[in-house]
Amino acid sequence: MAKINAISARGKKYLEGISANQWRSTAWVDDPTLPPRFGIVTTNMSESVNSMVGDARDGSWLECTNDIVRKMMNRICSLREENYGREGVVDKVAEILERRWKNCSNFQVREVVKGGSQFDVFRPSRGASQPETNRLLDVREQTCECGKWQEHGVPCIDAVTYYRLFETQTLQYIMDNHCQSPEKTVTMPPSMPEYKEGQTRKRNVYDVLEALKGGEGAKNVMVRVDFNVPINSDGKITDDSRIRGAIPTIEAILKSGNNAILMSHMGRPKKVQTGEDDGTERAALSLNQVVPRLKELTGADVRFVDDCIGEKAKQAVSELPKEGGAILVLENLRFYKDEEKNVAAFAKDLASNADAYINDAFGTAHRAHASVSGVPALLPPELCGIGCLVASEVAYLDFSTLGPNDKVAAIIGGSKVSSKLPVIKGLIDQVQILVLGGGLAYTFAKARGVSIGTSLCEDDMVETAKGFLADAEAKGVKLLLPVDAVAAKSFPSGPMSKDDTKTFDMVPGGGIEDGWMGLDVGPKTSALFKEGLAEATKIIFNGPMGVFEIPPFDEGTKALVDALEEDTKNGTITVVGGGDSVAALEQFGKTDAVSYVSTGGGATLELLSGDILPGVAAIADFKE
Numbered sequence: 323m324a325k326i327n328a329i330s331a332r333g334k335k336y337l338e339g340i341s342a343n344q345w346r347s348t349a350w351v352d353d354p355t356l357p358p359r360f361g362i363v364t365t366n367m368s369e370s371v372n373s374m375v376g377d378a379r380d381g382s383w384l385e386c387t388n389d390i391v392r393k394m395m396n397r398i399c400s401l402r403e404e405n406y407g408r409e410g411v412v413d414k415v416a417e418i419l420e421r422r423w424k425n426c427s428n429f430q431v432r433e434v435v436k437g438g439s440q441f442d443v444f445r446p447s448r449g450a451s452q453p454e455t456n457r458l459l460d461v462r463e464q465t466c467e468c469g470k471w472q473e474h475g476v477p478c479i480d481a482v483t484y485y486r487l488f489e490t491q492t493l494q495y496i497m498d499n500h501c502q503s504p505e506k507t508v509t510m511p512p513s514m515p516e517y518k519e520g521q522t523r524k525r526n527v528y529d530v531l532e533a534l535k536g537g538e539g540a541k542n543v544m545v546r547v548d549f550n551v552p553i554n555s556d557g558k559i560t561d562d563s564r565i566r567g568a569i570p571t572i573e574a575i576l577k578s579g580n581n582a583i584l585m586s587h588m589g590r591p592k593k594v595q596t597g598e599d600d601g602t603e604r605a606a607l608s609l610n611q612v613v614p615r616l617k618e619l620t621g622a623d624v625r626f627v628d629d630c631i632g633e634k635a636k637q638a639v640s641e642l643p644k645e646g647g648a649i650l651v652l653e654n655l656r657f658y659k660d661e662e663k664n665v666a667a668f669a670k671d672l673a674s675n676a677d678a679y680i681n682d683a684f685g686t687a688h689r690a691h692a693s694v695s696g697v698p699a700l701l702p703p704e705l706c707g708i709g710c711l712v713a714s715e716v717a718y719l720d721f722s723t724l725g726p727n728d729k730v731a732a733i734i735g736g737s738k739v740s741s742k743l744p745v746i747k748g749l750i751d752q753v754q755i756l757v758l759g760g761g762l763a764y765t766f767a768k769a770r771g772v773s774i775g776t777s778l779c780e781d782d783m784v785e786t787a788k789g790f791l792a793d794a795e796a797k798g799v800k801l802l803l804p805v806d807a808v809a810a811k812s813f814p815s816g817p818m819s820k821d822d823t824k825t826f827d828m829v830p831g832g833g834i835e836d837g838w839m840g841l842d843v844g845p846k847t848s849a850l851f852k853e854g855l856a857e858a859t860k861i862i863f864n865g866p867m868g869v870f871e872i873p874p875f876d877e878g879t880k881a882l883v884d885a886l887e888e889d890t891k892n893g894t895i896t897v898v899g900g901g902d903s904v905a906a907l908e909q910f911g912k913t914d915a916v917s918y919v920s921t922g923g924g925a926t927l928e929l930l931s932g933d934i935l936p937g938v939a940a941i942a943d944f945k946e
């Protein structure tokens with residue numbers, strides 16, 4: 323109606339004014355008190371609609387419409403069942419729910435009224451094509467503002483978000499309670515990944531909360547989070563995914579009747595550490611900047627103390643409510659250089675405020691700092707665990723959890739050869755398919771004797787690259803390198819016409835002409851990569867295929883993202899990590915198209931290299 327109103331307020335008024343009598347006129351034409359037949363609606367469709375309206379006739383025009391929609395959806399569902407068979411429909415529903423479950427991991431849910439059945443579901447923006455939404459959900463009525471739940475009978479993505487965050491039940495619960503075809507069971511990761519039998523898993527937040535049960539009053543659970551988020555000059559957080567990523571863990575703590583003490587670093591405050599800061603750096607890197615967003619996302623009592631250790635911190639902790647449910651954010655850990663040096667006294671001071679410890683800072687899990695390694699070493703192992711975010715990240719990026727029939731592919735692109743070399747080296751030992759693209763592929767092209775013109779190349783890495791090529795071959799890794807490249811005469815300062823580009827075949831003995839610079843993979847490469855990736859059961863993508871920020875050099879990365887989207891639909895687990903790759907997904911409006919988006923930078927790369935992260939190593943394995 324709002325849309326109609328925008329076009330014509332008169333039209334809206336007219337439609338709203340259509341009374342039940344006028345609807346009735348098509349059925350009881352011989353009633354002289356009613357207006358003539360077809361006074362309002364005049365087509366055959368009106369007859370069909372009228373027959374569908376049934377008892378809803380006496381309601382408002384809007385109720386009638388809803389009733390029609392419901393009936394039509396039921397009919398469509400039954401037709402679908404007739405056509406595909408019951409099993410087919412069940413599979414389809416399970417697939418839809420599974421996709422929604424994966425895609426809602428960074429949505430937020432807030433109770434509208436405490437203890438009520440209505441919830442507000444916040445869906446962050448996924449780029450220009452998908453703006454953020456805030457929808458009202460009624461879990462008792464099984465309705466959502468988006469309209470899909472009531473129309474289709476299958477929980478919409480907002481409803482799935484609610485189940486994911488507020489109910490411990492898995493998809494089975496939703497299928498049993500809300501879907502017309504409950505026979506089929508499907509397993510999927512809730513906020514904590516599922517572990518296969520016999521598979522090692524770390525103690526997690528739920529284990530720790532269980533261990534904390536009993537005794538009087540709320541406990542203070544200290545959580546290492548990574549709130550090192552980008553903030554613009556207006557003080558606005560430009561990407562809050564790391565904050566949103568920590569919410570399931572925080573919510574679990576608050577829901578259990580305990581308090582959450584959050585500690586994090588922000589940036590690298592060298593001036594504060596050396597005493598050279600005039601207050602500017604301290605203000606720019608203060609954790610108090612995340613407090614408003616945290617309040618919005620949790621709706622909880624969020625407090626801040628402008629120190630992370632010492633008397634001030636102790637006082638703030640002692641003031642936390644005995645009934646639990648509050649969040650206390652400590653000031654930036656790195657305002658003390660002892661954090662990075664993992665100084666024992668500093669770790670001890672932090673730990674003195676904690677009844678239990680959780681690490682949910684995946685982005686910092688590769689740093690053996692006091693808040694990451696020091697604090698858990700000082701607390702009983704049964705009271706330390708990893709949070710939901712760390713557990714999910716590790717589960718998605720760890721290859722040891724794969725079965726014998728799984729095939730892993732890693733796609734590594736971007737520009738920095740030297741920083742990605744350890745990753746490529748580690749991946750050769752772990753994956754079956756390795757795809758190299760972007761700027762770093764030219765160092766490998768040169769190693770194969772392909773001319774690269776003025777393309778990006780780290781000459782001192784060419785020999786290492788040669789070694790990797792031989793290593794990959796010896797280990798039977800299917801290595802895919804670009805077979806063509808789109809080049810320009812110089813690095814573009816803005817969008818460039820395709821006529822000013824030239825495509826070269828990247829074959830030994832040939833390659834890019836002198837004076838030309840390779841800036842993207844060509845169409846033959848995109849087709850080769852797509853075909854090569856189709857046999858993978860799990861794909862990790864880190865680093866763009868070309869200068870995706872500037873058209874037309876975005877095409878190779880776009881083609882790859884499209885291929886990943888198709889693979890995801892076909893059941894492949896697709897994981898994207900790294901700032902530029904995530905930025906590329908956002909640019910193409912495809913953040914939803916993959917199975918998982920990692921919040922880590924360096925941590926993601928280290929995990930891919932096969933390293934054990936200090937933050938994970940500090941937590942004990944779970945034992946029954």
Ligand SMILES: Nc1ncnc2c1ncn2[C@@H]1O[C@H](COP(=O)(O)OP(=O)(O)OP(=O)(O)O)[C@@H](O)[C@H]1O
Nearest residue numbers: 736737738760761840841865868869900901902903
């Ligand atoms: N052929 C190329 N020549 C020059 N720059 C390139 C080329 N291909 C990609 N790039 C640039 O590489 C940059 C990303 O490279 P970088 O090594 O920083 O990756 P990254 O930041 O590690 O990636 P991610 O953040 O996804 O892990 C992008 O800005 C992109 O424009």
Ligand SMILES: O=C(O)[C@H](O)COP(=O)(O)O
Nearest residue numbers: 548550685686689923924
């Ligand atoms: O942004 C990151 O990658 C993490 O917050 C770690 O930050 P650091 O590289 O400054 O340790």
